[in-house]
Amino acid sequence: MPECALCPVRDSAACAVLEDDEREELARSGRNLTARRGETVFAAGEENTVCATLISGALKVRSIDPDGRERILALVHPAGFVGEMFAPFASHDIVALTETRLCVFGRGAMDRAIADHPALARALLRRSEAALHESRSLLEMTAQSRAEARLAALLLDFAAAASHSPCHGTERFDLPLSRGDIANLLGLTIETVSRKLGAFETEGLIRRDGRRGIELLDPARLSHIAGR
Amino acid sequence: MPECALCPVRDSAACAVLEDDEREELARSGRNLTARRGETVFAAGEENTVCATLISGALKVRSIDPDGRERILALVHPAGFVGEMFAPFASHDIVALTETRLCVFGRGAMDRAIADHPALARALLRRSEAALHESRSLLEMTAQSRAEARLAALLLDFAAAASHSPCHGTERFDLPLSRGDIANLLGLTIETVSRKLGAFETEGLIRRDGRRGIELLDPARLSHIAGR
């Protein structure tokens, strides 16, 4: 049984704009769902009967092209919204990157809630616009022709996301993605990602600590490499 | 003075969900705007005081990276919606690809209209979701490592867009973009686009007619090259 009062994203998710009782009612229409790392939460092609808010963990939105290559189209973080309100069938796979908890709503109930609560429609519109902006940022990042530029930009993005202060990133953080996921996100190969990270370390731009740990030693030069 | 009754996109734009009088009232808050090919309609960095519906013509959404290269992030077609309802400043340039007519609304008026008319919020949400989907499709297209694959996919997209029947494209259509714009959309150079088009013609996949005319001679093989 979902307990909105205890929900860690109760103030930041789209449903935060609802009154407590309205929110509880919406929650009753759905269920909680957990997924383990690597599990496909929703699969492309499935009928779109639900949508969801991510409570904890992380998701990737991906597509698989005909020759079996994965392409990551977006990452979803806690309080993020998942699902399409209008398409009859899901366009992309949603896969858990870590242990994940979701709050799932039936699409019908969500639709009714939108009609009843203009503020909710506004909140979803805001999230959708943010998602569009992120998608275009990724497009800009992958537009950079040089692999170093894309990777540097991604490292800076992760650093900014890791620290919760909005202005400047942390120097030390853990990569949320494997080499393979990074490669699929940037449109590169695993080998290139590995080599470029090695080169960054050799040049004194970063220090690696295990597989995931990254310390930015020279953020200024990194951001120059990223194209500002 | 805007005349909604005569508007060619009156049934397909977001404002189509409003009653005639409500729509007229919204229209009174704004103005009509025309732009010539190449004109920047809204510039990145400007304060976001307005949004707009595209009445006729075509727009590109673009960004310029620090070394001056343009990257096209999206194309906008008639009835499409332009503008950000939440960001304080515009993220990207909006540039006219052809002679263009827009119906511009003040953001405040649009905000009020959203609050008053749930159906409008729903319509905008739908458009935003569609834009997100298009952005991700572009991401998939540019993810293809081979230039031929990207270009073939784009030709098929244009063919599908040119014919208004939803299922299959036309064989004969005009490219809506210059070589340079195609290159910037696909993350390639003008030279590569030109060469690959030449190769397609040599191989009997297409026939070129002037600069813009394209006839698809072998759509099946093209779509194979595009990765299905």
Place this chain on the structure above:
DNA sequence: CGGTTCTTTGAAGGTGATCAATAGAGGTGG
């Protein structure tokens, strides 16, 4: 400790970018 997965490193080759020059289209004015 052995097996599996993920990552690193190496060598070779292909593909698109770059630089450079030519050719064609469109537009303007004489």
Place this chain on the structure above:
DNA sequence: CCACCTCTATTGATCACCTTCAAAGAACCG
């Protein structure tokens, strides 16, 4: 109507970069 000019598109040659194929090394889990 043609000459001229500009912008766009084509074509060519060279080179850097990333991918590919291959194998070894490191981390993780039973």
